[in-house]
Amino acid sequence: MGRKSALNSGRRFQTASHWGAYTVEVAGGRIVGVEPFKDDPHPSALIAGLVEMVHSPLRVTCPHIRRGYLQRRKASRGARGTEPFVPVSWDVALSLVEEGLREAISLHGNESIYGGSYGWASAGRLHHAPSVLKRFLGLIGGYVDKRGNHSFGAAMHIAPYVIGRSDITSLVMPWRAIADHAQQVVLFGGMHEKNMQVDAGGAVLHESSEWISRAARRSVRFVNVSPAREDTPAALDPEWLPIVPNTDVAMMLGLAHTLIDEGLHCVEFLQRYCVGFDALRDYLVGLEDGIVKDANWASSICGVDSQTIRQLARSMATKRTLICVSWSVQRAEHGEQPIWMAIALASMLGQIGRPGCGFSIGIGAVNGNAVERPARIPRPTMPLGDNPVKIAVPIGRVADMLLHPGAVIEYDGAQLTLPDIKIVYSAGGNPFHHNANLNRFVEAWRRPDLVVVNEPWWNPAARFADIVLPSTTTLERNDILAADMQRHYLAMYQALPPFAHARNDYDIFLELADRFGCGDAYTEGRSEMQWLCKMYTDARARAIERGYAPPEFDEFWEVGRYAFPNDACCDAPLMFEEFRRDPAAHRLGTPSGKIELYSATIEKYAYPDCPPHPSWLEPTEWRGAEIAGRFPLHLLSHQPATRLHSQLDPSSLSRASKRDGREVLTMHPRDAISRQLADGDLVVAFNERGSFVASLRISDHLRAGVVQIATGAWFDPAEPGSPRSLEKHGNPNAVTSDRGASRLSQSSTSQTVLVDVVRCEVPPPVTAFCPPRFADGSADLTFH
Numbered sequence: 013m014g015r016k017s018a019l020n021s022g023r024r025f026q027t028a029s030h031w032g033a034y035t036v037e038v039a040g041g042r043i044v045g046v047e048p049f050k051d052d053p054h055p056s057a058l059i060a061g062l063v064e065m066v067h068s069p070l071r072v073t074c075p076h077i078r079r080g081y082l083q084r085r086k087a088s089r090g091a092r093g094t095e096p097f098v099p100v101s102w103d104v105a106l107s108l109v110e111e112g113l114r115e116a117i118s119l120h121g122n123e124s125i126y127g128g129s130y131g132w133a134s135a136g137r138l139h140h141a142p143s144v145l146k147r148f149l150g151l152i153g154g155y156v157d158k159r160g161n162h163s164f165g166a167a168m169h170i171a172p173y174v175i176g177r178s179d180i181t182s183l184v185m186p187w188r189a190i191a192d193h194a195q196q197v198v199l200f201g202g203m204h205e206k207n208m209q210v211d212a213g214g215a216v217l218h219e220s221s222e223w224i225s226r227a228a229r230r231s232v233r234f235v236n237v238s239p240a241r242e243d244t245p246a247a248l249d250p251e252w253l254p255i256v257p258n259t260d261v262a263m264m265l266g267l268a269h270t271l272i273d274e275g276l277h278c279v280e281f282l283q284r285y286c287v288g289f290d291a292l293r294d295y296l297v298g299l300e301d302g303i304v305k306d307a308n309w310a311s312s313i314c315g316v317d318s319q320t321i322r323q324l325a326r327s328m329a330t331k332r333t334l335i336c337v338s339w340s341v342q343r344a345e346h347g348e349q350p351i352w353m354a355i356a357l358a359s360m361l362g363q364i365g366r367p368g369c370g371f372s373i374g375i376g377a378v379n380g381n382a383v384e385r386p387a388r389i390p391r392p393t394m395p396l397g398d399n400p401v402k403i404a405v406p407i408g409r410v411a412d413m414l415l416h417p418g419a420v421i422e423y424d425g426a427q428l429t430l431p432d433i434k435i436v437y438s439a440g441g442n443p444f445h446h447n448a449n450l451n452r453f454v455e456a457w458r459r460p461d462l463v464v465v466n467e468p469w470w471n472p473a474a475r476f477a478d479i480v481l482p483s484t485t486t487l488e489r490n491d492i493l494a495a496d497m498q499r500h501y502l503a504m505y506q507a508l509p510p511f512a513h514a515r516n517d518y519d520i521f522l523e524l525a526d527r528f529g530c531g532d533a534y535t536e537g538r539s540e541m542q543w544l545c546k547m548y549t550d551a552r553a554r555a556i557e558r559g560y561a562p563p564e565f566d567e568f569w570e571v572g573r574y575a576f577p578n579d580a581c582c583d584a585p586l587m588f589e590e591f592r593r594d595p596a597a598h599r600l601g602t603p604s605g606k607i608e609l610y611s612a613t614i615e616k617y618a619y620p621d622c623p624p625h626p627s628w629l630e631p632t633e634w635r636g637a638e639i640a641g642r643f644p645l646h647l648l649s650h651q652p653a654t655r656l657h658s659q660l661d662p663s664s665l666s667r668a669s670k671r672d673g674r675e676v677l678t679m680h681p682r683d684a685i686s687r688q689l690a691d692g693d694l695v696v697a698f699n700e701r702g703s704f705v706a707s708l709r710i711s712d713h714l715r716a717g718v719v720q721i722a723t724g725a726w727f728d729p730a731e732p733g734s735p736r737s738l739e740k741h742g743n744p745n746a747v748t749s750d751r752g753a754s755r756l757s758q759s760s761t762s763q764t765v766l767v768d769v770v771r772c773e774v775p776p777p778v779t780a781f782c783p784p785r786f787a788d789g790s791a792d793l794t795f796h
């Protein structure tokens with residue numbers, strides 16, 4: 013196309029990732045240096061990770077087939093995850109994928125293909141693995157999709173009933189409003205700074221710590237309501253209220269009761285902007301079920317002192333207060349309730365729509381979500397195309413879908429018949445990271461006839477596949493970073509040729525599309541650079557309509573960046589500001605147009621696990637449950653500081669955070685003494701679903717009765733597929749439950765799990781980072 017090729021322009025290449033933008037230096041075909049994006053005030057240490065992983069011995073060099081699949085096709089599916097892999101040519105591998113897809117489509121229809129493929133994949137708008145997978149599958153007749161997400165699935169399902177919208181990532185109070193206007197911020201689940209390193213689609217600037225310092229200088233009072241002290245940055249000098257996990261709703265009800273009891277609730281706001289307060293009040297004062305939800309009642313459940321609850325309620329009523337709920341709090345059984353109750357509590361305070369006040373969901377859960385940015389930045393987009401199959405299964409029900417085809421489940425006011433899946437195609441996600449109850453999941457994963465995985469590395473997703481197709485990494489292709497919460501477009505230049513025989517996901521699906529006769533529809537006649545130019549140019553046209561002036565593509569690609577000007581950002585109205593000013597002109601998307609503290613729609617569903625007003629419902633597993641007699645410790649699994657989920661787990665930063673090669677499990681001294689455990693011991697956490705090994709850290713920064721471990725250790729079962737297998741590396745999903753949050757959201761509940769912990773007497777070696785076994789299968793290369 014006559015424009016400068018990044019590959020020939022020198023040896024330094026700008027690229028970008030979910031954890032930051034950076035420039036790499038290439039010499040002799042390898043990366044020899046990494047430099048953070050020069051405008052980034054606080055680059056993440058994670059940027060060294062991918063660079064290290066690009067040349068890793070764990071890269072998949074060429075397509076591989078599980079030996080049993082070569083020999084016996086679907087009859088061998090029970091051996092998934094246990095057999096050696098046979099290296100094959102691209103032609104052989106893609107012929108097998110084609111054969112499998114054609115057979116499934118002709119015998120069972122496209123409803124038998126699961127292409128929902130959950131996962132963060134990598135930054136970049138063109139080479140986004142789940143998107144190109146869906147584009148291809150759509151063209152060959154469609155696929156079963158997913159619904160919801162693991163991040164804030166319960167919130168996005170309840171919010172439409174309460175405030176008429178599901179755009180959870182927009183329900184965030186900007187730092188500026190907090191620093192300038194709030195007097196008090198009450199954080200259920202905190203806002204851990206380590207989470208602000210990453211953003212789905214790419215992070216560019218890490219500015220949160222500056223805002224945190226600014227709020228600290230303004231002496232805003234921060235209250236960290238969380239089982240873990242470190243969940244709110246120390247710079248904010250937070251007060252810590254160590255709450256029993258999964259009981260935030262009880263505490264909020266106790267706060268709400270105190271407001272009513274002392275006449276501190278804002279009747280005018282409730283009348284003008286809300287419906288259904290009477291029902292909630294009846295529930296609070298005990299008229300509904302005979303239980304008064306006062307501070308004493310709340311305290312007996314949530315473990316926070318009743319006097320503290322009362323005082324906090326009083327100060328909430330007199331100070332400009334922001335109530336925050338982290339996404340983790342709703343990643344739990346009945347996770348809809350804390351979101352609904354936080355909105356109800358904020359409504360009772362009557363401050364919603366004022367700067368720095370009201371409620372905010374997931375502040376700091378990812379980079380940049382509370383940092384102001386220009387409004388309505390369009391994103392260059394690769395169209396997914398149409399999906400003729402209209403079935404979508406909520407992410408919390410994937411194992412059930414594979415295990416119980418034809419079963420009917422209740423979901424969000426309707427009934428859903430689970431499809432009969434014959435092929436799972438996964439690209440850009442790690443099902444052995446994001447799914448819960450992995451022993452049951454392995455069983456489910458062995459049901460379909462064929463599992464195909466595109467992966468750069470021999471991680472658990474690849475090891476449990478039949479056909480593994482090696483993908484490139486971002487450093488091996490050209491792309492554009494443009495993420496929802498960033499104000500930059502950045503060029504991501506190809507720095508290296510594809511590793512070994514790896515291919516871009518885009519090209520893998522192009523060749524498959526060609527085999528199905530729809531290659532032209534897939535490419536629309538465009539090359540990689542022509543797609544980038546088209547995607548950018550379309551987005552630029554929309555940006556110009558909105559008053560911005562990004563340059564033409566050639567100039568952008570030459571310069572490598574465009575920053576949308578920040579001065580456009582302060583004019584955008586804050587959340588609910590317009591609604592507050594004029595609720596009739598700015599009706600919410602609920603049936604009443606107001607905030608619904610009682611939902612007549614949800615009442616009609618008659619779900620016992622999601623009543624029509626916010627309620628305290630005991631989770632199946634929590635410290636007050638009967639089963640706590642056998643498994644007395646509540647296990648929390650948080651996002652890791654040293655990696656992104658399971659990505660970068662083999663990098664040195666992530667390995668350095670482990671001890672004896674295992675993840676670290678934190679426990680309160682009292683629980684350690686009663687078990688005669690010492691810091692540094694290798695321990696096993698277990699329940700009826702499974703067990704994992706971890707290295708014990710003892711700390712009183714955690715509430716007693718709670719243990720905590722980071723997610724992301726590559727799943728490393730001692731006997732892959734045995735339901736009683738010991739997980740050797742510290743993957744909490746060996747013990748988490750795949751119960752849905754409720755019939756409403758059917759979302760994931762990884763924070764609702766009880767375990768006990770004992771010393772690990774004979775620790776098995778960790779093998780997560782050893783490549784799988786390989787075999788010569790040339791004799792098996794026959795086609796059926």
Ligand SMILES: Nc1nc2c(c(=O)[nH]1)N[C@H]1C(S)=C(S)[C@@H](COP(=O)(O)OP(=O)(O)OC[C@H]3O[C@@H](n4cnc5c(=O)[nH]c(N)nc54)[C@H](O)[C@@H]3O)O[C@H]1N2
Nearest residue numbers: 131132133134162163440441442446466649657658659762
């Ligand atoms: N116990 C517990 N479990 C949890 C959570 C929890 O709090 N507790 N949190 C949940 C949440 S919120 C989330 S979002 C999920 C995250 O779950 P995932 O998004 O599935 O996790 P990742 O490790 O980011 O998986 C991305 C995968 O894509 C691969 N990949 C990267 N780039 C490319 C590419 O270009 N092409 C291809 N083909 N592959 C690529 C990576 O190697 C990796 O295997 O986990 C959930 N799981």
Ligand SMILES: Nc1nc2c(c(=O)[nH]1)N[C@H]1C(S)=C(S)[C@@H](COP(=O)(O)OP(=O)(O)OC[C@H]3O[C@@H](n4cnc5c(=O)[nH]c(N)nc54)[C@H](O)[C@@H]3O)O[C@H]1N2
Nearest residue numbers: 163201207237238240257258338339340377650651656657
């Ligand atoms: N470095 C890094 N950052 C990330 C990610 C990553 O993998 N690495 N992942 C990103 C993703 S996909 C997401 S969805 C967000 C998730 O953002 P969150 O879900 O908010 O983050 P977590 O770290 O899982 O949880 C935060 C804290 O919630 C507390 N908590 C857990 N259960 C409860 C409860 O019942 N009540 C109360 N009050 N507190 C509780 C725990 O102590 C935990 O430390 O993080 C993002 N940020």
Ligand SMILES: [Mo]
Nearest residue numbers: 161162163164
């Ligand atoms: Mo997430």
